[in-house]
Amino acid sequence: MQVFAGRRRSIRQARRLMAALCMSTRELPRPALHAIAYTCALSGALLLGACGDDPAGDELAQPPSPPGHVARDPGSQVEPEVLHVQLPLLPMTLYLTAVQPFKAQPDSQVEAHQYCAEVDAQLWQCIVFDRPAADARLLGTRYIASPLLYESLPAEERALWHPLNYEILSGLLAAPQLADAAELSLMERLLNHYAQSWYLPEAEDSVHPPPRMAWSFNRNGEADPELLRRYAEATGIDFSERARRRAALVARAEPQVGVDALAAHDFGRQTRPLEGVAERDDASTTSGQRRENGDESDSRRQ
Template identity: 40%
Template sequence: MRIALLALITTLSACTPDTPAAPAAGIDKSPRSRVLETGAMTLQGSGPVGRLDIHLIGFHPLKDDPQQQMEAHHYCRQVNEEFAQCALFDSDAAHARLTGIEYLISGRLFGRLPADERRYWHPHNGEILSGQLSAPNLPLPAERALMRSKMNSYGKTWHLWHDGQELPLGDPKLAWSFNREGEIDPALVAARDRAGTISTDQRRRDRESLRALARPQFGVDALREAFPQATPWPGVVDAEPLQGPVD
């Protein structure tokens, strides 16, 4: 199966540098805790966590506050051909903070959702065709095959630990996707490009063939009022476009 093969490639690929995340509140681990941790790792195994073997890097704005934007490292399991589940971290470091969760479904499953549920699910075609969504360490052909399998899919993402916090405080926040040129902070993309070996522009050009697969998706225009000067990406079209001016 294609996804299983890609997951295996991802697992065996070289890891990116282990840069430390911002520390959480609390005192350092005691020697006793470290011994217990080592014993647990040896005797208990990793259970379902060990199946989170697909690594994706994406960028999320909060739907109700889209100026708050962050890089999110997704560690995912492809449960079946139409459903995946991911744990989100703020980096790929060993001590990264678990910041949220995301569920991914196919366009077919999205079409079965009731209307009031659809407002929680963001479209993925913009992330894919823009080159923003990446699978680090995969060669471009393998990454393109993985992205092809995600065309026209949707994600439901909740962030629980926000920038500037020592602990995950307050209510979970619904995150969204970027669907137009000019919505994302260019500094986020530039930082990711500096850390990798393939640029966002390279990924965008490599995925041009996927544009023919793109269907209109719900939620593409969700951030349009927050970014009135943003311009459409080819192939990224809202299934129910907003009408009239937004400024």
């Protein structure tokens, strides 16, 4: 549990830093605000690696070569100092895409192009952009936590995490750079996980609003059909085909907290539940809790 305590501190520190930086820069011009936004998100990523209590986090936080030295590729035109600056981004090799609503304003929805690094077996950290392009705008950060890590968090912290099962089973969450079999294996691994997303709105008239917490869709029909159409055209992602390939995962999906968080909102269109996605009641026991209690009798995890 010492590792989990370190992860909780890291997440809280990253969020406080993001909020503090953004709230303290309201009077800066727009270019400076955009630079601060980048710093906010990158600082969140660095804090998770640098402040953790486990060897995996420390390894990601340190350059792979001796301190102060960066080997230069003979064919590279980039100076070693530039490569050194880029080192925190190098582990972020996993590219994920999804569409997310904001929890306080579910009709406000965005594409989320995530570049992620695995900190350890319990946690991923991602920086998020609005599109996969050189001129993409940085949105913020996303963390993905295992059920075991999620259950170790205090109640007030768990309230900030949204469930991932709908994104996985609906085909909305994708890793387009992976082969089909590799993507399916990743989604099986991420099943029953939770995520936390904080996005920075664009500055208006030199005023930068505070970060906004994003959520996950949990019913068919909640996502804006036009946004999904544009998203599918831009990425080439076939949601229904991905959902079909992941149908076998439904039997392993567990009820999750937060599925009904947006149920009372009127999206202006019919919504319907997706098989395998259900709200968890207080009496439910997750596989993460069973493993924490030393009960390995869950045959689905064998």
